[in-house]
Amino acid sequence: MRLLQGVERPDGGEIFVDGVRVDFTNPGDALRHGIGMVHQEFMIAPDLSLLENLVLGEEPVKRSCGPLSWIDWPAARNQGQALAEQIGALIDWDQHAANAPVHILQFVEIIRLLRRGCRTLILDEPTAVLAPVQVDELFTLLRNLRTQGTALLFISHKIGEVTALADEVTVIRQGETVFHSSVAECTADEISRHIVNGELHDVANDEAPKPQSELLSIASLNTRSVNRSHTLHNISLTIGRGEILGIAGVSGNGQNELAECLVGLRPSSGLVKLNGIALSALNPSQRRRHGIAYISADRRHEGLSIQSSIETNVVAGSHRTSPIGHGGWLNRAAMRKIAQDRLQALDIKYDGPSDPVSSLSGGNQQKLVFAREIATAPQVLIASQPTRGVDLNGIAAIHQLIRDFRDSGGAVLLISEELDELIELSTRVAVIAEGTIVGTVNAPASNLPLIGRMMVQGAAV
Amino acid sequence: MGTALERSLGIVLPLLVAFAIAAIVLLTIGENPVEILTLMATEAFGNVRRFAATLSASTPLLFTAVATAICFRSGVFNVGVDGAFVLGGLAAIFIAFTLPASIGVGIIPLAFIAAAVTGGLWLWLPGVLLAKYEADEVVSTLMLNFIAAGISGYLVNGPLLSPQSGNNVTPLIHETAELERLMPPSTLHAGFIIGLICIIAYWTWCRNTPSGFEGAVVGQNPRFARAVGISVPAVIILVMVLSGVIAGFGGASHGLGQMHRFSDGFSPGYGFTGMAVALLARNHPIGILFGAVLFGALASAGTTIQLFSNIPLDLVNIIQGTVMIFAVIEAARLMKNRRRQTHAV
Numbered sequence: 001m002r003l004l005q006g007v008e009r010p011d012g013g014e015i016f017v018d019g020v021r022v023d024f025t026n027p028g029d030a031l032r033h034g035i036g037m038v039h040q041e042f043m044i045a046p047d048l049s050l051l052e053n054l055v056l057g058e059e060p061v062k063r064s065c066g067p068l069s070w071i072d073w074p075a076a077r078n079q080g081q082a083l084a085e086q087i088g089a090l091i092d093w094d095q096h097a098a099n100a101p102v103h104i105l106q107f108v109e110i111i112r113l114l115r116r117g118c119r120t121l122i123l124d125e126p127t128a129v130l131a132p133v134q135v136d137e138l139f140t141l142l143r144n145l146r147t148q149g150t151a152l153l154f155i156s157h158k159i160g161e162v163t164a165l166a167d168e169v170t171v172i173r174q175g176e177t178v179f180h181s182s183v184a185e186c187t188a189d190e191i192s193r194h195i196v197n198g199e200l201h202d203v204a205n206d207e208a209p210k211p212q213s214e215l216l217s218i219a220s221l222n223t224r225s226v227n228r229s230h231t232l233h234n235i236s237l238t239i240g241r242g243e244i245l246g247i248a249g250v251s252g253n254g255q256n257e258l259a260e261c262l263v264g265l266r267p268s269s270g271l272v273k274l275n276g277i278a279l280s281a282l283n284p285s286q287r288r289r290h291g292i293a294y295i296s297a298d299r300r301h302e303g304l305s306i307q308s309s310i311e312t313n314v315v316a317g318s319h320r321t322s323p324i325g326h327g328g329w330l331n332r333a334a335m336r337k338i339a340q341d342r343l344q345a346l347d348i349k350y351d352g353p354s355d356p357v358s359s360l361s362g363g364n365q366q367k368l369v370f371a372r373e374i375a376t377a378p379q380v381l382i383a384s385q386p387t388r389g390v391d392l393n394g395i396a397a398i399h400q401l402i403r404d405f406r407d408s409g410g411a412v413l414l415i416s417e418e419l420d421e422l423i424e425l426s427t428r429v430a431v432i433a434e435g436t437i438v439g440t441v442n443a444p445a446s447n448l449p450l451i452g453r454m455m456v457q458g459a460a461v
Numbered sequence: 462m463g464t465a466l467e468r469s470l471g472i473v474l475p476l477l478v479a480f481a482i483a484a485i486v487l488l489t490i491g492e493n494p495v496e497i498l499t500l501m502a503t504e505a506f507g508n509v510r511r512f513a514a515t516l517s518a519s520t521p522l523l524f525t526a527v528a529t530a531i532c533f534r535s536g537v538f539n540v541g542v543d544g545a546f547v548l549g550g551l552a553a554i555f556i557a558f559t560l561p562a563s564i565g566v567g568i569i570p571l572a573f574i575a576a577a578v579t580g581g582l583w584l585w586l587p588g589v590l591l592a593k594y595e596a597d598e599v600v601s602t603l604m605l606n607f608i609a610a611g612i613s614g615y616l617v618n619g620p621l622l623s624p625q626s627g628n629n630v631t632p633l634i635h636e637t638a639e640l641e642r643l644m645p646p647s648t649l650h651a652g653f654i655i656g657l658i659c660i661i662a663y664w665t666w667c668r669n670t671p672s673g674f675e676g677a678v679v680g681q682n683p684r685f686a687r688a689v690g691i692s693v694p695a696v697i698i699l700v701m702v703l704s705g706v707i708a709g710f711g712g713a714s715h716g717l718g719q720m721h722r723f724s725d726g727f728s729p730g731y732g733f734t735g736m737a738v739a740l741l742a743r744n745h746p747i748g749i750l751f752g753a754v755l756f757g758a759l760a761s762a763g764t765t766i767q768l769f770s771n772i773p774l775d776l777v778n779i780i781q782g783t784v785m786i787f788a789v790i791e792a793a794r795l796m797k798n799r800r801r802q803t804h805a806v
Contacts (some may be wrong), residue, residue, distance in 0.1 A: 302684045
């Protein structure tokens, strides 16, 4: 995608446009060859009208004399309107971009690219931000575009959308094309099998001890978010002592929101109970005191304070409890001692406790997060993408830490995009899609295809 | 902390550049830069009396720089120290001329308490607005400065106007309420000692209290702070109130030690010079002490250099301006980080 845009250069291979070999060095090159991209984040100036946004950067001018040129607004409006009618979009050009609905902004983006002469459009998960009705409108418009001869490259995680819209489908997994077919000749199941196929090698699920009593229960958890369509609807889950519950799902289907709701970083409705105690009204610090620990998916910005010292990162949160915080004072000697103990307990190599935490490797950074989180003997560990950006040795160490935590009677909610990891560790796996739990699978190792299907097809299974 | 201290001496480079520019200016107008700059140094530090004058000029800056640093350290861009300084000063002076003189020196602590309460409440407001409603603190605190100037201007021209005087001034405070002069005839007063105590208190707070630790973590990464259970809104409100209290102390010290009455122009921008000091010192206490003394030296040398040479005061303005440019660069750097953080949340 980035290669086609000219943002990155290919190491090998060639790109042909209309049979002619081309070489893109920057996005302008790609545009000149008629390849345009509709990004997930719209390139829109919210304070301008839709018409102004349409022509921004390429205004039609009446009298061309450098900075004194006049913008030919009627011409701009005519061009925009003509293109809009051509593809069947209804647009109020005078509307403020900030007030326009998302799909209209998307249409303006598309029209802007058409106006610049694009004949190939790349759409990167265009439906991620849209409501179902808006998706229908977008699809109508895209079908019109197709009939008029525009080539569309539609990138999506949702198989339903692909089969509804596309003529041909290609499955890319870890940078390789693994499947290519015309949509008419294959089924949704076939596609989803190819998407998860590579992860189907044998993974041993070690005998997890039978979960005992229920520890964490979540009942009809709901949350909304301002700028994403994926909120959480009616999530209900339970995790027992000594159990690892895996959460599988395609990235961006509400996993982060779920973790944040449980830790208290995001307001939510519904009931969360730990050991029978309701957590719903408590703030993050109170929840931690009740025994919730949190491994953030965003290690660099939330799991760690990347510029701060190793010491600060490993003791933060315990700075008010004895012996560090004592009688209103901060005992720096005790702080250093505890920092060293915690780092040593997990065998983390470091030079000095005052060094910035960014000096550690990714694996050691994540181990440091674990060192901090499990030092307070929590009952529940919310681990979100715990091995992201961690080397192989680090992954093994972190998996062992999670197992040890489980064996000591803790409950783990393991959110991961790595199916291998989920299957290896989890007692059960719940699948999340578009903010709802679409199903829970016992004995995940033998039900991998089912998990894969639920991930990409959502509730339609 | 070695590196932090080294960084805090970031005032040295700006100063060297400033002196180089001043030297070029002096050369172009046909003066001997070595001679003039030496004269300036002598005027600032040459003998005990001149040194006392320098320390006297630096006294208000000790307070305003610490007050600014407390907030900047937590990523709270409070530019309202000047307003809290002015109103704190007014409150202290009001106490010091209205309460009966028979209370004696006991008036001084009362005046300081009044100033601290006034300053603390004054900045508590933008603190709450930021913590609870995410109202941009740069705008709110800047605007509060104008309101503070308006309120004090009204009071000294109306209800608190001295009956013995024409305009713009309150009555003089009782003599017993004046802070002691440390080295008469210089105006250096006990407020300087209080300023040093504030710096030490700030240092202790930063290093040796849990809330000081939280302040640093919030400044380094508010999202991380929140995730480990630190209440970011509470920290924001706390640092704003502490900043107001220190700024109020500064106003009280200036009022009881230097001015002895309140008049329009009570603060010729001490809040902003203090901000420059805090920025150049990167909030480090030692750096603040050095920075405040250097700015004090420029101010005290500037006033006398006109008397002993035909160099106008503007030379000092050139030097100060150049140093300020570095402070602004540092401010811009902080602002950039701040924006990035608010977007990340």
